[in-house]
Amino acid sequence: xxxxxxxxxxxxxxxxxxxxxxxxxxxxxxxxxxxxxxxxxxxxxxxxxxxxxxxxxxxxxxxxxxxxxxxxxxxxxxxxxxxxxxxxxxxxxxxxxxxxxxxxxxxxxxxxxxxxxxxxxxxxxxxxxxxxxxxxxxxxxxxxxxxxxxxxxxxxxxxxxxxxxxxxxxxxxxxxxxxxxxxxxxxxxxxxxxxxxxxxxxxxxxxxxxxxxxxxxxxxxxxxxxxxxxxxxxxxxxxxxxxxxxxxxxxxxxxxxxxx
Numbered sequence: 410x411x412x413x414x415x416x417x418x419x420x421x422x423x424x425x426x427x428x429x430x431x432x433x434x435x436x437x438x439x440x441x442x443x444x445x446x447x448x449x450x451x452x453x454x455x456x457x458x459x460x461x462x463x464x465x466x467x468x469x470x471x472x473x474x475x476x477x478x479x480x481x482x483x484x485x486x487x488x489x490x491x492x493x494x495x496x497x498x499x500x501x502x503x504x505x506x507x508x509x510x511x512x513x514x515x516x517x518x519x520x521x522x523x524x525x526x527x528x529x530x531x532x533x534x535x536x537x538x539x540x541x542x543x544x545x546x547x548x549x550x551x552x553x554x555x556x557x558x559x560x561x562x563x564x565x566x567x568x569x570x571x572x573x574x575x576x577x578x579x580x581x582x583x584x585x586x587x588x589x590x591x592x593x594x595x596x597x598x599x600x601x602x603x604x605x606x607x608x609x610x611x612x613x614x615x616x617x618x619x620x621x622x623x624x625x626x627x628x629x630x631x632x633x634x635x636x637x638x639x640x641x642x643x644x645x646x647x648x649x650x651x652x653x654x655x656x657x658x659x660x661x662x663x664x665x666x667x668x669x
Contacts, residue, residue, distance in 0.1 A: 440642035469540025471531040478510035483551040495621030516599035523596030539651040543644040566641035569611030575603040
């Protein structure tokens with residue numbers, strides 16, 4: 410392999426990665442901020458989202474959570490032992506973390522049940538079509554893109570933004586305190602786990618991506634990676650915008666009732 414990448418600095422320091430990867434992080438940052446700083450998460454943190462909006466959020470988000478281990482399994486099939494150092498890294502990492510994602514699906518069910526959303530509701534997927542777009546994109550990328558690009562779209566972009574927005578929701582205990590004490594830990598487990606440790610996962614994914622690509626990515630490779638990452642952020646943003654539209658629709662209805 411020509412000019413292989415070997416990380417020497419700290420895992421979670423952008424300067425530990427090639428210049429092209431540092432630029433990639435910078436170029437994608439505005440799209441990521443639109444997700445992490447979205448009003449939906451501020452309202453969730455403050456326990457100000459309506460039950461209807463939370464219901465749509467939890468049901469619409471379920472396919473991504475439930476299928477995330479399958480996205481990773483699709484990427485695992487792209488690896489072959491000892492063919493490439495990056496594939497060996499991805500192989501070990503994906504095998505180890507698929508089981509973790511299976512547990513996360515259970516925790517999402519518990520969170521949903523705390524809001525009165527049953528497993529049958531999650532499976533039925535009776536939500537606006539726009540809330541399905543993110544899961545379709547993730548599946549498409551992992552089914553058709555290269556290992557590096559698909560991991561960038563999912564394990565780097567989706568997990569990275571998720572770790573940050575879940576930290577926003579858990580920034581204080583207002584939301585957690587809204588649950589009865591006997592159910593609080595179970596209801597908050599998905600959020601608290603992601604807020605606590607998922608910040609390492611996107612950096613581990615980035616290290617694998619850089620090992621696969623090398624120190625000197627071509628312009629075409631950089632463009633493909635940037636487009637995949639930004640598209641994941643953009644689909645997350647569209648998901649949140651649809652949820653916010655539901656919330657604003659509720660507010661308008663309540664205002665109309667007051668006027669009447």
